[in-house]
Amino acid sequence: MKATARIVGTLVALAALTGASPRPVAPAYVYSMGGKFDRSFSQALYEGAEAFKRQTGIPYVDFEISNETQFEQVYRRFVSRGRDPIIGVGFSQTDAVKRIAKKFPNTRFTLIDGNIDLPNVMSVEFREEEGSFLVGVLAAMASKTGKIGFIGGMDIPLIRRFACGYAQGMKYADSKAVLIQNMAGTTPDAWTNPARGGEIAQQQFDRGVDVVYAAAGSTGSGALQAAADRGKLAIGVDSNQNYMHPGTMLTSMVKRVDLVGAKAAMDAKNGGWKPGHAVLGLKDGGVDWAYDQYNKALITPAMKAKVDQAKADIISGKLKVHDYQSDGRCGV
Amino acid sequence: MNELFAILLPTLSGTLRLATPLMLCAMGGLFSERAGVIDVGLEGKMLAAAFASATIAWATQSGWLGLAGGIGVACVMALLHSLACITYRGNQVVSGVAINILASGLTMVFAVAWFHRGGQTPGLDTALRFMPVLFGQSLLVYVALAGVGATWWLVGRTRFGLRLRAAGEEPAALDAAGLSVAWVRYRALLITGVFTGIAGAYLSIAANANFSREMTAGQGYIALAALIFGKWRPLSAFAACLLFGLLDTLAIRLQGVSIGGVLVPVQLIQALPYILTITLLAGFIGRAVAPKAIGQPYEKAH
Numbered sequence: 001m002k003a004t005a006r007i008v009g010t011l012v013a014l015a016a017l018t019g020a021s022p023r024p025v026a027p028a029y030v031y032s033m034g035g036k037f038d039r040s041f042s043q044a045l046y047e048g049a050e051a052f053k054r055q056t057g058i059p060y061v062d063f064e065i066s067n068e069t070q071f072e073q074v075y076r077r078f079v080s081r082g083r084d085p086i087i088g089v090g091f092s093q094t095d096a097v098k099r100i101a102k103k104f105p106n107t108r109f110t111l112i113d114g115n116i117d118l119p120n121v122m123s124v125e126f127r128e129e130e131g132s133f134l135v136g137v138l139a140a141m142a143s144k145t146g147k148i149g150f151i152g153g154m155d156i157p158l159i160r161r162f163a164c165g166y167a168q169g170m171k172y173a174d175s176k177a178v179l180i181q182n183m184a185g186t187t188p189d190a191w192t193n194p195a196r197g198g199e200i201a202q203q204q205f206d207r208g209v210d211v212v213y214a215a216a217g218s219t220g221s222g223a224l225q226a227a228a229d230r231g232k233l234a235i236g237v238d239s240n241q242n243y244m245h246p247g248t249m250l251t252s253m254v255k256r257v258d259l260v261g262a263k264a265a266m267d268a269k270n271g272g273w274k275p276g277h278a279v280l281g282l283k284d285g286g287v288d289w290a291y292d293q294y295n296k297a298l299i300t301p302a303m304k305a306k307v308d309q310a311k312a313d314i315i316s317g318k319l320k321v322h323d324y325q326s327d328g329r330c331g332v
Numbered sequence: 333m334n335e336l337f338a339i340l341l342p343t344l345s346g347t348l349r350l351a352t353p354l355m356l357c358a359m360g361g362l363f364s365e366r367a368g369v370i371d372v373g374l375e376g377k378m379l380a381a382a383f384a385s386a387t388i389a390w391a392t393q394s395g396w397l398g399l400a401g402g403i404g405v406a407c408v409m410a411l412l413h414s415l416a417c418i419t420y421r422g423n424q425v426v427s428g429v430a431i432n433i434l435a436s437g438l439t440m441v442f443a444v445a446w447f448h449r450g451g452q453t454p455g456l457d458t459a460l461r462f463m464p465v466l467f468g469q470s471l472l473v474y475v476a477l478a479g480v481g482a483t484w485w486l487v488g489r490t491r492f493g494l495r496l497r498a499a500g501e502e503p504a505a506l507d508a509a510g511l512s513v514a515w516v517r518y519r520a521l522l523i524t525g526v527f528t529g530i531a532g533a534y535l536s537i538a539a540n541a542n543f544s545r546e547m548t549a550g551q552g553y554i555a556l557a558a559l560i561f562g563k564w565r566p567l568s569a570f571a572a573c574l575l576f577g578l579l580d581t582l583a584i585r586l587q588g589v590s591i592g593g594v595l596v597p598v599q600l601i602q603a604l605p606y607i608l609t610i611t612l613l614a615g616f617i618g619r620a621v622a623p624k625a626i627g628q629p630y631e632k633a634h
Binding site: 031035036042064193194199207222 | 544
């Protein structure tokens with residue numbers, strides 16, 4: 001058995017050496033506006049990069065932008081230095097990646113959270129509506145007032161997809177519950193304004209909301225903080241943010257950006273990198289709700305049973321979660 | 333009745349929270365402008381102070397030291413402005429803009445270099461912050477309200493206030509009376525530094541638990557608009573700040589709400605402070621008369 005494994009291992013290694021990918025793998029990671037340690041989206045990508053480095057010993061480079069206009073410049077520099085593949089995270093990088101990928105067809109790009117149809121780009125998106133549905137179930141069951149809140153970042157269809165899944169989950173658990181929604185703004189600044197997020201959360205609490213779900217990049221961290229200050233519950237997004245305020249963090253809607261980030265570089269190394277478009281849902285383990293030692297005390301057995309049931313039903317296809325972006329309406 | 337309270341009280345507390353940095357900045361700006369020095373650098377001073385407060389509070393584990401640090405940094409920037417405008421008689425608007433750019437760049441550079449969080453500083457424990465003490469409002473909110481009273485008294489009722497106003501209206505008269513225009517203006521700008529420093533600290537260690545990039549988000553300019561809208565008078569400027577705070581609260585409250593089938597245009601509500609101020613300056617609502625000597629460096633006659 002051991003011998004077989006060794007042979008297979010050698011074969012794989014040989015295939016990698018002689019296979020389709022003669023280029024050395026030198027991955028580069030480009031974070032979104034929130035910055036490397038945003039405890040959310042970008043940090044998940046960073047963890048993916050670190051995981052790749054740990055497993056292969058191959059170093060990587062990364063970049064934190066301080067302005068949206070830098071994206072194109074950064075990509076151009078990475079390409080000119082022979083970086084490949086280049087992995088970026090965030091909807092707002094879409095235009096830059098599109099332009100650069102067209103210009104440099106020999107470099108491979110992986111874009112997370114955007115969709116580009118080019119022969120050298122792999123686009124990965126998530127079924128946020130499914131993960132949001134699950135946290136909506138938990139929010140509705142945890143709420144004592146029957147009012148739950150949603151705070152979005154920039155008002156774009158992607159964020160409305162989060163809100164719509166959340167609303168459906170809420171209705172599934174409690175048909176009488178009420179959802180109060182706010183978007184932080186209509187410009188990219190809406191992702192990086194925790195002060196605004198905190199104020200919006202406070203106003204939602206003033207209106208009777210006792211569980212708030214923030215899908216707003218680092219703006220959301222202000223909302224989580226406001227919930228901790230006021231003793232209300234909050235739901236994090238993208239990364240598992242439960243540890244940020246134990247006791248008031250109900251759960252987090254996790255997008256496995258880390259797995260995608262590590263896999264892109266790994267696939268390039270193994271010659272298995274392919275362009276295309278993938279949408280990862282609950283079934284693929286791309287999204288989930290976070291359950292760990294920080295929020296164990298807040299999740300009752302009834303809540304856990306209900307959310308596990310919903311999750312199983314979504315995976316089996318018995319329960320359909322409507323995707324806002326499929327028709328531009330929510331219907332809840 | 334209960335229904336009414338359920339709407340009124342949250343609106344009131346939201347207004348007060350959002351108006352606090354405006355009040356502090358507007359009162360600070362009032363000292364500077366009534367003394368004859370234009371201050372478009374309120375935004376920059378507040379931003380730098382917010383960063384300094386959060387960083388120092390985190391490093392020393394003391395909210396009070398954070399507040400002091402914020403005030404200190406804002407005062408240093410005010411001194412820079414004084415040096416350029418009073419001592420070297422430079423262009424006051426240019427100096428103010430330079431301060432804004434300086435603050436925006438430096439806070440970002442330091443924050444990224446020290447903390448690697450895309451311009452954020454680490455979160456502060458509740459114990460280090462100015463948490464709500466009365467009616468759900470932070471201590472600094474009451475400091476701001478007291479600041480309005482103090483401004484009204486200092487500018488309108490004291491000898492220092494008289495000299496301050498003279499420096500802004502007829503600096504030559506002040507000079508003829510044997511008083512130094514420069515010294516009066518320097519003191520006025522230092523007071524501006526103190527107010528904007530408290531405003532910055534309010535943002536980063538009272539209302540929030542950390543600094544984040546560009547967290548002032550144009551509130552320094554809105555405060556300047558409130559000051560002009562209030563015709564450079566403390567109580568009117570205070571009222572303008574409350575009005576602008578209320579508009580901001582309504583913008584959040586009315587988002588996505590339709591009245592009579594029409595979606596409330598939130599962006600319009602958010603733009604109202606600027607629109608109102610421009611309308612005022614254009615002369616449609618009364619008249620805003622600036623201090624006579626504002627913007628003019630004072631040169632002693634020989």
